[in-house]
Amino acid sequence: MLGSDLVMYDEEFKLIDAELQRLLQQANAKVVFLVDKNGQLIAATGETENLDTTSLASLTAGNIAATGGMAKLLGEKEFSILFHEGARDNIHISIIGQRVILVVIFDQRSSLGLVRLRVKKSAEALGSIFSQLLQKVETEKGSGKSADSPFAEITDEDIDKLFG
């Protein structure tokens, strides 16, 4: 009813994680992460220990949404790349396959040109992983397979327990 929920399986997650790590290395970046357009963090790699990735994910999605609103007002479909330059760190944000957002944080050890180049390559790889994932979700839905769904047997009691 509420459109297609985003579902992530182990197999695709590993592929995505490997691609993000490759990008991190090749672009000489500090942090690379992937966010759903609704603000859910999908995967992150790099120096994330002292980084509030949950908040960053939500703000990134808000940023992309606001920029998308501006694009619409100008008659553009979207602005697919955003770049924020700081004194120390920079953020490169790009939309992949109109659904997910790739964020690269880098400092003076890298450059905007290098990041752009590497992001472009990774975007293709990530795009095809996501098409594969969406296809898989559709097939599983179609076959009615929900054997290991965490929701199938949820009871009121389970939910009450959440609130202690």
Added chain:
Amino acid sequence: MSFINYSSREINCKIVFYGPGLCGKTTNLQWIYKKTNPDSKGKMISLATETERTLFFDFLPLALGEIRGFKTRFHLYTVPGQVFYDASRKLILKGVDGVVFVADSQVERMEANIESMENLRINLAEQGYNLDKVPFIIQYNKRDLPNVVPLEEMKKALNPRGLPDYEAIATDGTGVFDTLKAIAKLVIMELKKGQEGG
């Protein structure tokens, strides 16, 4: 639009607090933030003006524990209530799993309540949602003030369908967690339905 991650065994859902300006949406989130165990909450982010009016959104990530081995996370958002921030309001509704409408119980705010409810219906429709089908809860806030509209009248004006609704005083926490619990329950039940429906 929830995010189910079988790899990290997590479920993420998005709940939006909607309502007219100064009705107490941010206060609801602040109370939840204040009263939640530090382990189960992230940072609360408020994108507000200098006068502390919400400019874009407030954001509070909440980890509620496990259901059947899956960590359950709720991302709570508020929208800016003031009428002229409509463009921002629309954006926040993207991918929403459940909506809490916070109504201001004061007599002079009834018109604003009704207008905001209509605005919610329109903005949801623009994102492809039907308010009658989305998990939805109504909270009548500020019940402690002297000039409040009688509950029956508020129900008649804002809740003709008889949805779950709660009285609240967000400043002292009355009804805040009841509201959160109720919407969380509806959202999870909706997920269950979605999965069963295939």
